[in-house]
Amino acid sequence: MPTVEVGDLADGDFLLxxxxxxxxxxxxxxxxLHIPISEFVARYGELTEAAPQDGRVHVICRSGGRSAQVTMYLVQQGIDAVNVDGGMQVWAAAGRPVVDDxxxxxFVL
Incomplete structure (x- = not known):
């Protein structure tokens, strides 16, 4: 499974x-971009519209399990996708900004 560390993400990287x-x-x-895993297949078109054509999709969840499932699905669809290792828990612990609506x-729930 393709993965990336939180520390290797640049500010402009596309995050799902x-x-x-x-x-x-x-x-x-x-x-x-927020598309819950429970709605992902039905809302897949939103991702294809929003994602950069020649860029990578960095998939994140709380700890990495759900995002791993979506990453594998995207890779099977021919999309350059990687799972963000450790998810939002590691994101927050690394001091990356977390905002609400x-x-x-x-905070990470």
Whole structure:
């Protein structure tokens, strides 16, 4: 499974957050696209519209399990996708910004 460490992500990298709505609302990476894993297949078109044509999709969840499933699905579809190792827990622990729906500081649920 292709993975990437949080520390290797650049500020402009495309990030897909597959956590559920309550997790997203509590706190997420600013600029990430949110498509919950429970809705992913039905909303797949949103990803193909938003993702960079020649870029990589960095998939993140709370700890890496759900994002690993979505990463494998995307790779099978021919998309350059990688799982963010450790997910939002590692993201927050590394001091990366976490914001809520209002853009104020959030937390990882």
């Amino acid at each position: 957050d597959v956590r559920e709505d309550d997790e997203w609302q509590a706190g997420h990476a600013a600029g990430a 209002k853009g104020t500081p959030g």
